[in-house]
Amino acid sequence: MQLPVYSRADLSRTIAPVVALLLAAVWTSAVGREFRAADSQNEDYPTVQALRYMGRMVTERSGGRHQIRVFHSRQLGEEKETIEQTRAGAIDLNRTNGALIGNFVPAMNVLAMPFLFRSIEHLQKVLDGPIGNEILNSFEPYGFVGLAFYDSGARSIYNSVRPVRSIADIRGLRLRVQQSELMSDTIKALGAEPIELPYGQVLTALSTALIDGAENNWPSFVTSGHYKYAGYYTLTEHAMSPEVLVMSQKAWESLSAEDRTIFRDAAIRSSHFMHDKWKDLEQQSRRQAEAEGVTIVTDFDRKPFEAATAGIYQKAQRDPAVAELIERIRKVE
Numbered sequence: 001m002q003l004p005v006y007s008r009a010d011l012s013r014t015i016a017p018v019v020a021l022l023l024a025a026v027w028t029s030a031v032g033r034e035f036r037a038a039d040s041q042n043e044d045y046p047t048v049q050a051l052r053y054m055g056r057m058v059t060e061r062s063g064g065r066h067q068i069r070v071f072h073s074r075q076l077g078e079e080k081e082t083i084e085q086t087r088a089g090a091i092d093l094n095r096t097n098g099a100l101i102g103n104f105v106p107a108m109n110v111l112a113m114p115f116l117f118r119s120i121e122h123l124q125k126v127l128d129g130p131i132g133n134e135i136l137n138s139f140e141p142y143g144f145v146g147l148a149f150y151d152s153g154a155r156s157i158y159n160s161v162r163p164v165r166s167i168a169d170i171r172g173l174r175l176r177v178q179q180s181e182l183m184s185d186t187i188k189a190l191g192a193e194p195i196e197l198p199y200g201q202v203l204t205a206l207s208t209a210l211i212d213g214a215e216n217n218w219p220s221f222v223t224s225g226h227y228k229y230a231g232y233y234t235l236t237e238h239a240m241s242p243e244v245l246v247m248s249q250k251a252w253e254s255l256s257a258e259d260r261t262i263f264r265d266a267a268i269r270s271s272h273f274m275h276d277k278w279k280d281l282e283q284q285s286r287r288q289a290e291a292e293g294v295t296i297v298t299d300f301d302r303k304p305f306e307a308a309t310a311g312i313y314q315k316a317q318r319d320p321a322v323a324e325l326i327e328r329i330r331k332v333e
């Protein structure tokens with residue numbers, strides 16, 4: 001048998017790319033780098049603090065190799081765009097709301113369904129149990145890696161026109177919603193006119209009466225300044241979509257197995273760190289809104305609100321996987 005004869009040039013042509021690849025692998029896992037994290041909330045918001053906490057932990061555990069640089073207040077763009085950039089690998093980490101990432105990850109959209117959870121405790125039980133874990137593990141086919149859930153409480157409707165005490169009072173109000181078909185459908189089902197706007201445009205839209213109101217949790221309502229223009233807050237608690245921290249596939253693939261554990265672990269710890277801060281801010285925000293004259297409507301009949309969203313379930317349940325997930329969530333005691 002004749003063995004092929006390689007010239008020196010042939011050999012270096014074959015070996016050079018292999019060596020380059022090996023060097024790149026050693027380089028990325030040993031040298032480390034800065035990871036860019038996006039958050040649409042303001043500098044001191046609990047999710048932003050949690051990302052910083054995670055960053056400190058990652059730096060410490062990686063022996064100073066990796067850093068997380070947190071871009072808060074939509075410095076990297078509005079949420080919808082940052083999610084797209086994360087999917088493309090241009091942003092490494094993104095703390096986003098369930099309703100927004102739900103445009104890509106079907107199970108996250110389920111978590112944003114109206115009146116799905118009986119209480120925050122019910123939601124927490126689902127997220128902390130096997131279903132939560134399965135959902136976090138379902139991100140990869142859509143281009144993300146789910147790392148941890150963060151608190152977001154319940155979302156309620158607020159407006160500047162009148163106190164909403166019954167479903168009839170919502171009729172005709174122009175309410176801003178997140179850029180999500182599900183959120184638009186929900187508000188439409190309740191009889192209002194949904195207006196999809198990025199978070200960063202809501203304050204101006206309220207102050208110029210382009211919209212009558214919006215819907216959000218207590219901390220967002222207050223820290224964004226919306227409460228100054230929309231003095232009627234009704235505790236509809238119609239959605240409890242949690243926040244979630246995702247990593248881009250590209251960044252994830254650049255990590256060694258050991259570093260992946262460091263990131264995952266730090267993300268989970270950061271969500272625990274945030275939990276207490278969240279509870280405090282929720283109470284504090286509600287107190288502040290009340291003290292500054294916001295009318296809070298708590299006595300109203302939720303039943304007609306829930307009944308009005310039945311069509312959303314009919315539509316979603318056409319997908320058997322979604323129907324099954326909804327049923328499993330409802331059964332969690």
Ligand code: GTR
Nearest residue numbers: 040096097178199216217220
């Ligand atoms: C907040 C959430 C943000 C953003 C915002 C919104 O509760 O933390 O990520 O989604 O709602 O309404 O746009």
